[in-house]
Amino acid sequence: MARWKSPFAFTPGPVIVLTTVTYIALFAALLSVHLTVPKHPSATPLGTNLTQAWSDLEHITRRFHPYNAPDNDRVRKYLLSRIHDIVSARNLANDRVQIIDDNVSNATFSSRNTTVYFEGTNIMVAIRGSADKEPFYDTEQPRSRHNGGVLVNAHYDSVSTGYGATDDGMGVVSVLQLLSYFTEPENWPRRTVLLLLNNGEEDFLNGAKAFMRHPISQVVHTFLNLEGAGAGGRAAMFRSTDEEVTRAYRQSRHPFGTVVSADGFKRGLVASQTDYVVFNGELGLRGLDLAFMEPRARYHTIEDSTRETSLDSVWHMLSAAITTTSGLASDTSDAFSGSGEPRSDGKVDAGTGSGAVWFDIFGRAFVLFRLHTLFALNVTLLVVSPLVLIGLTVALSQADKNYLFARKKYIHSSDDDKPVYLNGWRGFFRFPIAFVVATAGVVALAYLTVKVNPHIVHSSPYAVWGMMLSAWFFALWFILRGASAMRPSVLQRMYALIWLLCGSYALLVFATIMAKDFDVAGGYFVMFYFAAVFSALCLSYIELFFAPSKSAYVARFDNEHPSRHDSEVASRPMTGSTTGARSDDRAPDEEATETTSLLGNRRTFARYGSRHSYSGSLEREGHASVDLGTPYHEEQEWSGRMPSSIWFLQLLLIAPINVVLVGQIALLLTSALYQTPQDGGSSLFIYIAFAALTTLILAPAGPFIHRFTYHIPIALLLVCAGTLIYNLIAFPFSSDHRLKVYFIQQVDLDTGANAVSLTGLNEYVQKVIQDIPSARGQDINCTTPEVASRAKLIKCSWTGLPARVVPAASTNQSYFDTWLDYSVAPSSTHNATISLRGENTRACRITFESPVRHLAVEGGALDPRFNATGEKGSSEIRLWHREWSQPWNVSVSWDDAEKGVKRGKVGCLWSDANDGAIPAWDEVVHYLPVWAVASKYSDGLVEGWRGWEIDV
Numbered sequence: 001m002a003r004w005k006s007p008f009a010f011t012p013g014p015v016i017v018l019t020t021v022t023y024i025a026l027f028a029a030l031l032s033v034h035l036t037v038p039k040h041p042s043a044t045p046l047g048t049n050l051t052q053a054w055s056d057l058e059h060i061t062r063r064f065h066p067y068n069a070p071d072n073d074r075v076r077k078y079l080l081s082r083i084h085d086i087v088s089a090r091n092l093a094n095d096r097v098q099i100i101d102d103n104v105s106n107a108t109f110s111s112r113n114t115t116v117y118f119e120g121t122n123i124m125v126a127i128r129g130s131a132d133k134e135p136f137y138d139t140e141q142p143r144s145r146h147n148g149g150v151l152v153n154a155h156y157d158s159v160s161t162g163y164g165a166t167d168d169g170m171g172v173v174s175v176l177q178l179l180s181y182f183t184e185p186e187n188w189p190r191r192t193v194l195l196l197l198n199n200g201e202e203d204f205l206n207g208a209k210a211f212m213r214h215p216i217s218q219v220v221h222t223f224l225n226l227e228g229a230g231a232g233g234r235a236a237m238f239r240s241t242d243e244e245v246t247r248a249y250r251q252s253r254h255p256f257g258t259v260v261s262a263d264g265f266k267r268g269l270v271a272s273q274t275d276y277v278v279f280n281g282e283l284g285l286r287g288l289d290l291a292f293m294e295p296r297a298r299y300h301t302i303e304d305s306t307r308e309t310s311l312d313s314v315w316h317m318l319s320a321a322i323t324t325t326s327g328l329a330s331d332t333s334d335a336f337s338g339s340g341e342p343r344s345d346g347k348v349d350a351g352t353g354s355g356a357v358w359f360d361i362f363g364r365a366f367v368l369f370r371l372h373t374l375f376a377l378n379v380t381l382l383v384v385s386p387l388v389l390i391g392l393t394v395a396l397s398q399a400d401k402n403y404l405f406a407r408k409k410y411i412h413s414s415d416d417d418k419p420v421y422l423n424g425w426r427g428f429f430r431f432p433i434a435f436v437v438a439t440a441g442v443v444a445l446a447y448l449t450v451k452v453n454p455h456i457v458h459s460s461p462y463a464v465w466g467m468m469l470s471a472w473f474f475a476l477w478f479i480l481r482g483a484s485a486m487r488p489s490v491l492q493r494m495y496a497l498i499w500l501l502c503g504s505y506a507l508l509v510f511a512t513i514m515a516k517d518f519d520v521a522g523g524y525f526v527m528f529y530f531a532a533v534f535s536a537l538c539l540s541y542i543e544l545f546f547a548p549s550k551s552a553y554v555a556r557f558d559n560e561h562p563s564r565h566d567s568e569v570a571s572r573p574m575t576g577s578t579t580g581a582r583s584d585d586r587a588p589d590e591e592a593t594e595t596t597s598l599l600g601n602r603r604t605f606a607r608y609g610s611r612h613s614y615s616g617s618l619e620r621e622g623h624a625s626v627d628l629g630t631p632y633h634e635e636q637e638w639s640g641r642m643p644s645s646i647w648f649l650q651l652l653l654i655a656p657i658n659v660v661l662v663g664q665i666a667l668l669l670t671s672a673l674y675q676t677p678q679d680g681g682s683s684l685f686i687y688i689a690f691a692a693l694t695t696l697i698l699a700p701a702g703p704f705i706h707r708f709t710y711h712i713p714i715a716l717l718l719v720c721a722g723t724l725i726y727n728l729i730a731f732p733f734s735s736d737h738r739l740k741v742y743f744i745q746q747v748d749l750d751t752g753a754n755a756v757s758l759t760g761l762n763e764y765v766q767k768v769i770q771d772i773p774s775a776r777g778q779d780i781n782c783t784t785p786e787v788a789s790r791a792k793l794i795k796c797s798w799t800g801l802p803a804r805v806v807p808a809a810s811t812n813q814s815y816f817d818t819w820l821d822y823s824v825a826p827s828s829t830h831n832a833t834i835s836l837r838g839e840n841t842r843a844c845r846i847t848f849e850s851p852v853r854h855l856a857v858e859g860g861a862l863d864p865r866f867n868a869t870g871e872k873g874s875s876e877i878r879l880w881h882r883e884w885s886q887p888w889n890v891s892v893s894w895d896d897a898e899k900g901v902k903r904g905k906v907g908c909l910w911s912d913a914n915d916g917a918i919p920a921w922d923e924v925v926h927y928l929p930v931w932a933v934a935s936k937y938s939d940g941l942v943e944g945w946r947g948w949e950i951d952v
């Protein structure tokens with residue numbers, strides 16, 4: 001009971017309570033920030049109106065409004081009206097606010113062997129900065145390189161299968177609120193702010209490409225892109241170009257995000273893209289990506305609606321946008337200025353910034369520093385930490401208190417003395433063995449789950465986390481606690497910290513290399529992790545200075561006729577009986593002889609945790625009296641005077657830093673990946689990532705875990721068993737976490753063949769089709785999708801309900817003949833002209849069996865920044881008109897060596913699912929099971945194709 005007098009002693013009670021409370025509090029705080037959204041304030045900044053913002057969002061998202069649907073024009077008209085209303089209410093002169101209704105800019109560019117011709121319908125509003133006295137675009141008087149503006153972008157088109165509340169309605173209404181905010185005299189920006197509502201982001205980022213064709217795109221140097229890939233939640237700052245622009249976001253009241261997500265895009269781990277890549281990679285601007293992230297199951301579906309989001313989410317994005325844009329627009333220094341020399345590649349000369357490291361802490365604070373600072377700190381730690389530990393080791397040795405790895409010591413010399421065993425090696429190998437076994441266990445659970453029920457993570461990611469965390473904790477405890485019970489060692493905690501330091505040192509070397517050679521900043525957590533473990537280990541070294549010197553300890557056993565029997569017994573911990581006595585007190589290597597007492601050692605020992613009672617007898621026999629204190633349980637006797645509370649300081653050093661930083665990354669990874677297998681991503685990668693992060697999160701508990709009694713570990717074992725059973729047998733989808741299947745209807749206009757298909761996970765998409773009336777009784781044809789990103793899925797087709805996407809045919813014309821008209825004619829050797837017009841659409845395509853090397857679309861200007869056909873030619877041309885049912889005339893040419901017959905297809909797309917023109921889509925939506933939801937497979941919901949052939 002004496003041990004309980006210290007509430008921080010390294011004994012079971014305090015260790016269990018304090019460690020458990022610390023971890024639970026940290027996990028609860030992380031989850032609270034991740035899963036909840038800060039409440040919007042009752043009073044918002046001057047010029048903003050959340051009620052109006054929500055009304056705008058409801059109006060925009062009433063119906064599907066992709067670029068190729070009439071409701072896209074409705075949304076565009078509404079946005080223009082709202083912009084004029086805001087500007088008119090301020091009674092502003094045209095030289096201060098300029099509205100640009102861009103129906104002129106078009107772009108021809110190549111992406112992945114596909115050429116896109118796009119006619120833009122962007123809306124822009126330029127708010128002239130108070131420090132901006134130059135024309136926005138004047139070929140005779142180029143703007144000063146110091147006079148750069150700030151671009152804020154959102155796209156107002158939705159996909160054909162989603163209402164677009166989060167993608168990107170909330171970005172759009174935030175832009176409208178920014179217009180209202182910055183046109184208030186009190187909030188007027190110093191730099192020019194250009195607000196862009198672009199149209200066509202969902203299809204090859206077309207709207208941003210069209211923006212590049214407008215001369216005002218050269219005005220801006222920095223940008224903020226507002227996006228959405230989920231439904232509600234917090235808006236994460238998940239990508240930025242450099243540290244200087246990120247400073248503007250740092251002042252946000254509720255920052256959220258980590259640079260790890262930016263590294264994921266940089267290294268290609270995230271396949272999808274946003275307008276960010278156009279503004280930064282192709283236009284040369286510097287800026288940030290702010291976006292909603294989850295749940296991905298609602299992304300691009302009918303669940304991306306106002307019902308699934310909230311005004312709190314609108315405010316979270318808007319408040320961050322106000323802060324960031326204000327910060328960028330108020331900085332009139334040269335931080336965002338280029339060299340002043342015109343660029344040959346046509347990009348904006350916005351200068352270059354420094355690589356950045358950034359992350360939030362509980363959604364309240366935002367840590368930001370430069371990447372080269374991280375590199376310098378890493379190198380410093382790599383060099384300094386070994387030197388410090390060497391210095392501490394030397395100091396301990398000089399003080400004769402270095403018990404690390406000390407097996408025994410002689411009273412005088414090995415020539416005339418028997419050894420006194422110090423047992424300094426005891427406990428050294430326990431942690432790595434336990435670590436490997438525990439980690440192997442969670443990896444085995446990952447493989448087992450992937451084998452039996454790989455998609456359970458889609459609906460139950462936290463059940464998977466619970467299984468892995470509880471399994472790893474129990475396995476580690478079982479081994480370390482068992483070893484401690486059999487052979488107690490006061491050095492077990494210190495040795496665990498040494499192993500943690502070695503592991504984190506290796507990680508730090510790797511993170512340093514990645515930061516230096518590959519500009520990867522996501523290893524920042526390793527630096528903090530290592531620094532915390534290093535500091536904790538230094539405290540353990542300091543603990544040893546409180547132990548008696550080895551000479552003083554061994555001298556206790558010195559007398560005129562030293563007894564091997566006495567000296568060795570006094571140095572050993574006791575095991576075996578309930579009183580702590582050994583049944584045999586021989587040294588570990590001592591064999592019994594005829595002189596060995598049949599009754600064993602007659603000295604008596606106090607009960608568990610008390611001091612040995614034989615020191616008095618030693619003193620009577622002439623030994624020096626040394627106050628050894630009270631060692632814990634049966635640990636080494638020389639440890640009794642060591643502080644008992646330093647462990648708590650070590651826990652506070654390593655647990656919060658580790659859980660907060662690694663836990664944040666784990667939650668971000670969960671949000672980003674847990675629903676990607678439905679898109680064709682790897683399930684195994686997710687579970688292995690969970691297993692790896694589990695070890696990083698819980699490893700810092702290893703030095704203290706052997707003090708836990710069985711109660712909490714057994715409870716966690718039951719949690720592991722329960723979650724394992726659930727993860728193996730539960731159905732992986734639900735009404736809140738639906739499986740996404742991809743719809744397309746493809747019609748051969750030459751034959752009238754009508755194929756409706758759903759693409760999805762093989763074992764589930766066929767279950768979905770079984771419930772669709774038109775598919776019953778048919779032979780379902782399942783093949784690998786032609787879209788490379790979905791190659792791991794299965795595409796299953798059947799003869800579906802006919803589409804009515806164009807008006808009914810006249811009596812003397814086949815219905816399918818009215819869908820599109822085309823002609824292909826040779827214009828000269830190796831050249832041809834293809835004319836194409838689709839009815840009731842503004843999107844068509846031309847494909848080629850032999851890639852064309854050159855092409856030109858009539859009315860389309862070529863931009864030297866864009867390669868029209870790519871390095872290997874173009875196999876497909878995607879054509880987008882801003883008007884309906886308009887023709888295209890495309891000139892193409894092949895290489896001179898490619899003579900003969902050329903073949904291909906022409907087709908048009910129809911994407912309006914609002915008014916029942918696509919009965920097959922309506923049927924799928926109606927009969928889908930509650931655990932599934934439909935999304936678009938391609939740019940259009942219906943595709944009509946004809947074949948063509950020409951001899952050139």
